[in-house]
Amino acid sequence: MALDSESFDILLATVQRFIRERLIPAENDLEEHDEVAAELVEAMKELGLFGLTVPEEYGGIGLSVSQEVQVNFELGRTAPAFRSVFGTNIGIGSQGILMDGTPEQKASYLPRVASGELIMSFALTEPDAGSDAASLKTRAELVTGSDGDHYVLNGTKRYFTNAPRAGAFTLMARTGGPGAPGVSSFIVPADLPGIQLGKKDKKMGQRGTMTCDVILDNVRVPAANIIGGEPGQGFKTAMKVLDRGRLNISAVACGIAQRVLDESTRYARERKQFGKALGEFQLIQAMLADSQAELLAGWALVREVAERFDRKPAQRSDPDVSMRVSCAKLFCTEMAGRVADRAVQIHGGAGYINEYPVERFYRDVRLLRLYEGTTQIQQLIIGRDLVGRA
Numbered sequence: 472m473a474l475d476s477e478s479f480d481i482l483l484a485t486v487q488r489f490i491r492e493r494l495i496p497a498e499n500d501l502e503e504h505d506e507v508a509a510e511l512v513e514a515m516k517e518l519g520l521f522g523l524t525v526p527e528e529y530g531g532i533g534l535s536v537s538q539e540v541q542v543n544f545e546l547g548r549t550a551p552a553f554r555s556v557f558g559t560n561i562g563i564g565s566q567g568i569l570m571d572g573t574p575e576q577k578a579s580y581l582p583r584v585a586s587g588e589l590i591m592s593f594a595l596t597e598p599d600a601g602s603d604a605a606s607l608k609t610r611a612e613l614v615t616g617s618d619g620d621h622y623v624l625n626g627t628k629r630y631f632t633n634a635p636r637a638g639a640f641t642l643m644a645r646t647g648g649p650g651a652p653g654v655s656s657f658i659v660p661a662d663l664p665g666i667q668l669g670k671k672d673k674k675m676g677q678r679g680t681m682t683c684d685v686i687l688d689n690v691r692v693p694a695a696n697i698i699g700g701e702p703g704q705g706f707k708t709a710m711k712v713l714d715r716g717r718l719n720i721s722a723v724a725c726g727i728a729q730r731v732l733d734e735s736t737r738y739a740r741e742r743k744q745f746g747k748a749l750g751e752f753q754l755i756q757a758m759l760a761d762s763q764a765e766l767l768a769g770w771a772l773v774r775e776v777a778e779r780f781d782r783k784p785a786q787r788s789d790p791d792v793s794m795r796v797s798c799a800k801l802f803c804t805e806m807a808g809r810v811a812d813r814a815v816q817i818h819g820g821a822g823y824i825n826e827y828p829v830e831r832f833y834r835d836v837r838l839l840r841l842y843e844g845t846t847q848i849q850q851l852i853i854g855r856d857l858v859g860r861a
């Protein structure tokens with residue numbers, strides 16, 4: 472699946488213009504109000520951003536992974552909260568249906584996901600199950616009634632991105648015994664009785680994104696809403712979804728690194744000390760150079776892994792690709808943290824002041840090393856793969 476290259480070039484140029492002309496000028500407003508303006512959300516729908524990765528047959532644009540990472544690099548040049556509005560629709564919220572859903576599930580959900588009519592989000596994490604996601608406790612008990620088979624869900628999901636905006640969740644719950652084989656993925660409409668949202672989390676950065684707890688109290692979900700129709704496959708689905716998600720976070724990390732490097736270069740040219748522009752001092756040039764080299768290395772890695780991703784069958788997971796995805800997430804998110812830190816340093820005191828974008832990105836970028844698998848979890852995946860192969 473891929474968009475033809477001519478159409479893709481037009482799309483990329485349109486997205487670049489939208490970011491430059493509409494999103495970057497709205498960053499201060501976003502930071503102040505902790506909310507993405509409704510007219511920007513409408514503009515995102517018109518551009519087709521909610522359906523970037525949904526195949527054309529379901530009304531989307533149908534980008535390949537190689538194309539998706541390029542769009543995400545561009546989106547990294549502005550506040551991550553803008554991408555977050557549709558990020559779960561093109562990523563972790565809907566990919567489970569796309570990869571493993573039944574034809575009926577795809578036909579029923581994907582067109583609404585692509586248009587932005589339906590926001591979907593992804594619920595794996597729980598209060599006692601973060602990095603150890605396979606230990607999740609949310610229970611799904613099968614009951615047979617006059618209205619057909621249902622599962623009754625009980626539990627709490629945590630740090631659930633876009634839950635307050637979502638019309639439906641891709642939600643992992645335990646239908647069987649302990650560990651990964653006991654987990655199933657459900658499509659859960661957000662308005663079912665028994666679903667309660669906790670209060671919105673106050674976060675270090677990424678203002679304008681929304682996370683909260685979701686409490687499930689005897690929520691009846693039709694058995695037909697198990698993704699793929701077969702219980703016990705949900706953890707595998709979740710891991711496949713996260714593989715693609717992690718690569719796209721790596722691309723966003725590179726885009727953020729590019730933005731803060733651009734901000735730093737501009738500042739180094741303009742700001743004068745000791746009678747010279749900062750950029751003339753070799754110690755400043757060294758920081759810029761380290762950032763440029765690391766950014767190019769990270770971006771080359773993302774592009775290479777994306778091509779491998781596109782060469783493998785979409786439904787199948789490939790341990791070698793997963794290991795490389797983890798390398799990209801580990802390197803690029805840590806790299807973006809270092810680049811943002813140097814950007815603050817190059818700005819001096821101004822880097823600590825809220826009106827300069829690098830202050831905001833310094834906080835925003837911190838999350839990338841935590842969600843969709845922490846740096847340590849990526850190290851474990853890579854290490855296990857290497858030792859296992861020996």
Ligand SMILES: Cc1cc2nc3c(=O)[nH]c(=O)nc-3n(C[C@H](O)[C@H](O)[C@H](O)COP(=O)(O)OP(=O)(O)OC[C@H]3O[C@@H](n4cnc5c(N)ncnc54)[C@H](O)[C@@H]3O)c2cc1C
Nearest residue numbers: 593594595596601602630631632682841842843844845847
């Ligand atoms: C803003 C935000 C948005 C999020 N969005 C979503 C979402 O939409 N859906 C969702 O399901 N989840 C979401 N998450 C959850 C996120 O994926 C988890 O927070 C993350 O996976 C880490 O889990 P944890 O917070 O429980 O940390 P823990 O697992 O408790 O880890 C704490 C520390 O211990 C380390 N650690 C854990 N196990 C090991 C080990 N075996 N070896 C070495 N070190 C280890 C970790 O790397 C970390 O440094 C979000 C989180 C945040 C903060």
